[in-house]
Amino acid sequence: MGEAKYLFKLSLFGQQYGFSENIVIQWVIIILFGVLSILFTRGLKRVPGKKQAVAEMIVEYTNSFVKSNIGEKYTELVPYVGSLILFLLAMNLTGLVGIEPPTMDYSVALGMALTSFFIIQVYAIKKVGIGHYFLGYGKPVAFLAPMNILERILLPVSLSLRLFGNMTAAATIMTIIYKGLEGITWFAQLVIPIPLHVYFDIFDGAVQMIVFTMLTMINLKVIVEH
Template structure:
């Protein structure tokens, strides 16, 4: 598996910015999700239509996941959790349409993890104030400050590596199977890889999206309460 090459590049001062296929795929996914969200939430009614029923079911599912796992006091993070989960899930599923998942690129997963890290720390500051947030680094005893800092810093590292490693391995296995089947017969590629796509794209991709979101939610709760 070779690293993707930049489609085009530009410079910010002396820094070269490479635009790779993953960035284009992410942009398309964002636009599609925004368009679908706009279309599905138009003309909301008291008596829901089939479209509105599906939207409300998705919202209730995300809302219940937040409430049941970290409590009703964190219900304000539902929009972020929903958007993050849907975005990661769709990226993980792009292999079903023959597009390499952007999440097999470490820069993508690291960016997502840094977003989660910022939200976790920002929510704790919003809930406890700046003073209460930094005081949390010294509790229950001040000498554990280095351990607490390391614990906070490890969040984006662990989140990004977990998602990146699983998606890279899944993509590598599927590509290896296709390359092997190509040497046997072209029609072998039409049927044999289907179970692999069901597992690696749908099951594993879905599980990784859930894990990413769940760890983000749990850390929001832990850090805000610890602070």
């Protein structure tokens, strides 16, 4: 949504491709988590040190989160759910360092939603077989098949609009607050927004991550067990 802010462009095979701020921010987050994962899992020991203990705590928390919400038989999803939690949370919290959250860009929110959508469909086919998967569209009665198809197609739309809308609203409110404080003093801009950042950046960013992740897991469970 809105005009793309390209940091640089590359020409490949006669076509020019622009790389926006949001793409670069996502690359930075991916590289950062990649480096951290290597550092925290290097030289694993039976008796964990501090770094290994942190890594194990994250894995155990994610494992418990998946089991308690959709059941023990879905622990195969722990790597994806853990990655989704960390990646979404990191993107949503970039406002704390003065960078607009990438999830304010609808293309980013839609990309995340489509990724979850395809993970859900592929995992469901893997679990129940392609025949049973397509038969599920006709349950509980065959004439509801069009409604079931529409419901699944609208999932990425619903996920993306919810994430995009809430993150954009929070960032817009913070921008209005800073604009309103311009006429007072620089000290007002420095101090007054702090509790608002706690709510609109940390709390709202965490809530949107939880909602997105929970809806992904619940939809997967519903489709697999339909």
